[in-house]
Amino acid sequence: MIVKEFAAGDSLIQRLDPRVKIVVATLFSVVVAVSTQWVVLVLALALGFCIVQVAGVPMKELIRRLVPVNGLITFLWFFLPFTFEGESLFSIGPLVATREGVYYVARISIKSNAIMVVLITLIASTSIFTLGHAMYELGIPKKITHLFFFTYRYIHVMHHEYLRLVNAMKIRGFRPRTNMHTYKALAYLVGMLFVKSYERAERVYNAMLCRGFRGRLYSLSQFSMKTIDIIFLILMLAVILGLVVLEWTRIA
Amino acid sequence: MDKNSLIINLMDVTFAYPGGAPVLDELNLQLHQGERMGLMGPNGSGKTTLLHIIMGLLKPSSGNIEIFGKTVRQEKDFRSVRQRIGLLFQDADDQLFTPTVLEDVAFGPLNLGKSQDEARTVARKTLASLGLTGFEHRMTYKLSGGEKKLVALATVLAMEPEVLLLDEPTAGLDETTEKRIIDILKGLDLAYILISHNIDLLMEATHRIGYMIRGKVSVDEERIPHTHIHIHEHGRYAHKHGLKWPDKKY
Amino acid sequence: MDKNSLIINLMDVTFAYPGGAPVLDELNLQLHQGERMGLMGPNGSGKTTLLHIIMGLLKPSSGNIEIFGKTVRQEKDFRSVRQRIGLLFQDADDQLFTPTVLEDVAFGPLNLGKSQDEARTVARKTLASLGLTGFEHRMTYKLSGGEKKLVALATVLAMEPEVLLLDEPTAGLDETTEKRIIDILKGLDLAYILISHNIDLLMEATHRIGYMIRGKVSVDEERIPHTHIHIHEHGRYAHKHGLKWPDKKY
Amino acid sequence: MHISEGVLSPGVLIAGAGLTAAGVAVGLRRLENEEIPSVGILSAAFFVASLVHVPVGPSSVHLILNGLLGLILGWKAFPAILVGLALQALLFQFGGITTLGVNTLNMALPAVVCHYLFSWGVGIGARRLVFILSAFAGGCCAVFLSSMLVGFSLYLTGEAFLPVAKVVVAAHLPVMVIEGGLTAVCALFLRQVKPELLEGAYVPKLSSQPQNGSG
Ligand SMILES: Nc1ncnc2c1ncn2[C@@H]1O[C@H](COP(=O)(O)OP(=O)(O)OP(=O)(O)O)[C@@H](O)[C@H]1O
Ligand SMILES: Nc1ncnc2c1ncn2[C@@H]1O[C@H](COP(=O)(O)OP(=O)(O)OP(=O)(O)O)[C@@H](O)[C@H]1O
Ligand SMILES: [Mg+2]
Ligand SMILES: [Mg+2]
Numbered sequence: 001m002i003v004k005e006f007a008a009g010d011s012l013i014q015r016l017d018p019r020v021k022i023v024v025a026t027l028f029s030v031v032v033a034v035s036t037q038w039v040v041l042v043l044a045l046a047l048g049f050c051i052v053q054v055a056g057v058p059m060k061e062l063i064r065r066l067v068p069v070n071g072l073i074t075f076l077w078f079f080l081p082f083t084f085e086g087e088s089l090f091s092i093g094p095l096v097a098t099r100e101g102v103y104y105v106a107r108i109s110i111k112s113n114a115i116m117v118v119l120i121t122l123i124a125s126t127s128i129f130t131l132g133h134a135m136y137e138l139g140i141p142k143k144i145t146h147l148f149f150f151t152y153r154y155i156h157v158m159h160h161e162y163l164r165l166v167n168a169m170k171i172r173g174f175r176p177r178t179n180m181h182t183y184k185a186l187a188y189l190v191g192m193l194f195v196k197s198y199e200r201a202e203r204v205y206n207a208m209l210c211r212g213f214r215g216r217l218y219s220l221s222q223f224s225m226k227t228i229d230i231i232f233l234i235l236m237l238a239v240i241l242g243l244v245v246l247e248w249t250r251i252a
Numbered sequence: 253m254d255k256n257s258l259i260i261n262l263m264d265v266t267f268a269y270p271g272g273a274p275v276l277d278e279l280n281l282q283l284h285q286g287e288r289m290g291l292m293g294p295n296g297s298g299k300t301t302l303l304h305i306i307m308g309l310l311k312p313s314s315g316n317i318e319i320f321g322k323t324v325r326q327e328k329d330f331r332s333v334r335q336r337i338g339l340l341f342q343d344a345d346d347q348l349f350t351p352t353v354l355e356d357v358a359f360g361p362l363n364l365g366k367s368q369d370e371a372r373t374v375a376r377k378t379l380a381s382l383g384l385t386g387f388e389h390r391m392t393y394k395l396s397g398g399e400k401k402l403v404a405l406a407t408v409l410a411m412e413p414e415v416l417l418l419d420e421p422t423a424g425l426d427e428t429t430e431k432r433i434i435d436i437l438k439g440l441d442l443a444y445i446l447i448s449h450n451i452d453l454l455m456e457a458t459h460r461i462g463y464m465i466r467g468k469v470s471v472d473e474e475r476i477p478h479t480h481i482h483i484h485e486h487g488r489y490a491h492k493h494g495l496k497w498p499d500k501k502y
Numbered sequence: 503m504d505k506n507s508l509i510i511n512l513m514d515v516t517f518a519y520p521g522g523a524p525v526l527d528e529l530n531l532q533l534h535q536g537e538r539m540g541l542m543g544p545n546g547s548g549k550t551t552l553l554h555i556i557m558g559l560l561k562p563s564s565g566n567i568e569i570f571g572k573t574v575r576q577e578k579d580f581r582s583v584r585q586r587i588g589l590l591f592q593d594a595d596d597q598l599f600t601p602t603v604l605e606d607v608a609f610g611p612l613n614l615g616k617s618q619d620e621a622r623t624v625a626r627k628t629l630a631s632l633g634l635t636g637f638e639h640r641m642t643y644k645l646s647g648g649e650k651k652l653v654a655l656a657t658v659l660a661m662e663p664e665v666l667l668l669d670e671p672t673a674g675l676d677e678t679t680e681k682r683i684i685d686i687l688k689g690l691d692l693a694y695i696l697i698s699h700n701i702d703l704l705m706e707a708t709h710r711i712g713y714m715i716r717g718k719v720s721v722d723e724e725r726i727p728h729t730h731i732h733i734h735e736h737g738r739y740a741h742k743h744g745l746k747w748p749d750k751k752y
Numbered sequence: 753m754h755i756s757e758g759v760l761s762p763g764v765l766i767a768g769a770g771l772t773a774a775g776v777a778v779g780l781r782r783l784e785n786e787e788i789p790s791v792g793i794l795s796a797a798f799f800v801a802s803l804v805h806v807p808v809g810p811s812s813v814h815l816i817l818n819g820l821l822g823l824i825l826g827w828k829a830f831p832a833i834l835v836g837l838a839l840q841a842l843l844f845q846f847g848g849i850t851t852l853g854v855n856t857l858n859m860a861l862p863a864v865v866c867h868y869l870f871s872w873g874v875g876i877g878a879r880r881l882v883f884i885l886s887a888f889a890g891g892c893c894a895v896f897l898s899s900m901l902v903g904f905s906l907y908l909t910g911e912a913f914l915p916v917a918k919v920v921v922a923a924h925l926p927v928m929v930i931e932g933g934l935t936a937v938c939a940l941f942l943r944q945v946k947p948e949l950l951e952g953a954y955v956p957k958l959s960s961q962p963q964n965g966s967g
Contacts, residue, residue, distance in 0.1 A: 033850040034762040072756045083912040111758025150792025151835045158800040164596040171589045173613035176807045187934045191941030192599040201793045203346040206309045210339045212363030294676040296646035396546030424673045426544040601944045
């Protein structure tokens, strides 16, 4: 299933106000993304793993979701050590790996994983729809949040239609190969996907009009800041501020 | 049947999709208070189109539509119509678009200006009345075909409409669910138009049947009582014949 | 009915969608050469899933599938199965994806390695046999519901299958089109499994009926002749009762 | 063509976010409320298309379709792609929060450029050959520009990224051709089946008051 949400369970993180979670995850990502100090990065990664632990995200799920991120990182490991100027560390044939290069990619790897672990915690503990409403509450323009809702909703529809079309092709003996017949069939598949989804969207929109829709989406989930949210927010802000101070003082 | 009890009155309504032949051709149709009308006709004869015209989702090229005694023409005229008439779409998938059942059912009441609490209460009550208690937090897109139809019906009923337009509410459903939906409909104190290809079902759930063809609806008021005697095997499944025309009082 | 005539043989097949309860639970099913089997059961009982398992679109978690006497397991085993068994989807819309009817019908034969000319000839011939001459250049997605079902059937038949799996081929169709499709099916010299919620239709078009429930198919071989007498009005529409079990010869 | 979190330098991230914000603002100004559902479908299509794998010899590539999106949507491609990428980040962890700006820019800017260059050729009235060539060029060009921008973002982060950047662009050369071809056939399909979707710079509007039909 394409869009398998795994917002389940009932951990502390699960119950936090989604707005708090978004703010914390965003600040954390930004700070880590611009940091360069080893201490900061390692602390951030450790912090990320603590949070993901508290949220009770299953290890298997976590690893599965970290795979795509580390794809590009692995790719970089094949290049950057050899293209950085600096003190040579080892060599493979004519290629010389430098200490600076290796450190650089290592930092990137830590950064990436630290940020991703926190992002995974966020989505593991909040449904996408709730995230959308929370974004609206946080001042993201209404048009964007609406677009977000509709896109999310249609992804399901289109993916279902996509799977059904793929099955329809399969049962008629279709096997993708490198030839014109394949390319044409795939183009038709995409075209049909557009057409059918367009028509479906038209019908869904009509259904919404029939139920009194006037351009405003309401949510049943009420957001309210509780004491626990405020404590968590202050705590996390303090930690992130700590990271900033650490990064900044070391540079200075 | 006096003029005051008229709820829906279509007069000489004509409609064509862009570039197509007229689907509705000077069509006339009346629905009265408390009346239950069946509608049948070949595929593509324009039944769905007709309901969409009534809801103002499509605009006729000519003709006149009066609903609750007022002529409706503009989008804004139809806004209030849509609060009083509920449309059940032919494909329930079109009707359900939020992730959970409760949110979907509460969507209409929220749009009508109800508070979150009120909306939630109405939604729960409607679900309960359709025997869907416990479905509140199910994902809408994971429901079975029959469950989807029932939830779609709940989303419409939660708006407390005065009239229902039902576009093949039981197509593709098994007999038990079909019967359940029909029983629910018969238990409601509402006027409705019910589209179906199943004559037995229409006989059971409606007072009169319109037949749609060549852009018009002809209502068959004449009744031809007749008898069938038949024998068949697998009798254990075959209990949907033998329906009688329900008491006609409206 | 000897063992050699077995076309489809499912033995103790179990299947569950990810994270769900088993939909097929140690299910057994046999289809023999020339046999026409009906399949009914409540919504969500797993009928569609069953057909998808037979075509290898879903993989069972346990159990054994033999088709044409060979055990099939892998994707590549199913490739040849798909050339010999045709599946008509529950929703014809899912089956048609090229712009014109002719291209769509020719798609299967092209995949089977036919040349453009051959594919086109087969496609035309198939369309003609279903009374769809003149449809070659119509847009698939602008066809009416009934026409779509017929074209979808043509796309399947163009692959010259030995067995058909038909998933509610007449749901949502008017009576005339339903009758046309049933007549076409009865005229074909093929074994098939036919899913429907309409017992009368199954009685007319199949030799025996399986009932699917709780993950299993039970075939009701026992026959209970019985009589209905009923009277109703609007007799002019009501001519679909009174079907007899067809001659059972296979 | 997503760039992961943690790779790019702060300067590139900020520039990307700023330019994307500007692009999205222009797109939103042109986006009317009734158009939101239909633009939503197109961003969903953009999302789902990334699941379609096209075989190329022994390996396969996935579709990007930002060219097609640009031809249809123009500036509105910015918000559409932003939302598509945000959802990809949330659901698949492709890209992330801080790179959202750069990634959107890399995909959406080429879409807008192609719109200005080629959308005149994919109008309903266009001659068949012109139509095919424009659609092909649109699909092709968008992927090429995107790969260049991705390479450029990496290069701006550090000169050491130059070889990586070159590999990214080179790897997308076959994708360009395939994407162009698919965009052309797909556009032809739409022209034949649902021309409303392609009317020049037309955005399908799920209007609530179609004058003469379904809108
Ligand atoms: N969006 C559309 N654009 C163009 N033509 C359309 C559209 N929708 C329906 N039609 C055509 O209008 C006619 C009437 O369609 P409609 O859906 O109202 O029929 P119906 O009586 O509901 O059929 P069914 O019993 O199959 O549901 C058909 O010929 C159909 O092809
Ligand atoms: N893709 C899917 N993912 C998860 N569950 C599914 C999926 N498809 C079907 N199901 C579930 O599996 C069960 C069997 O579905 P299936 O479609 O086979 O039923 P069916 O007998 O064909 O019903 P119908 O008469 O409504 O067509 C249902 O409970 C359904 O909700
Ligand atoms: Mg209809
Ligand atoms: Mg089914």
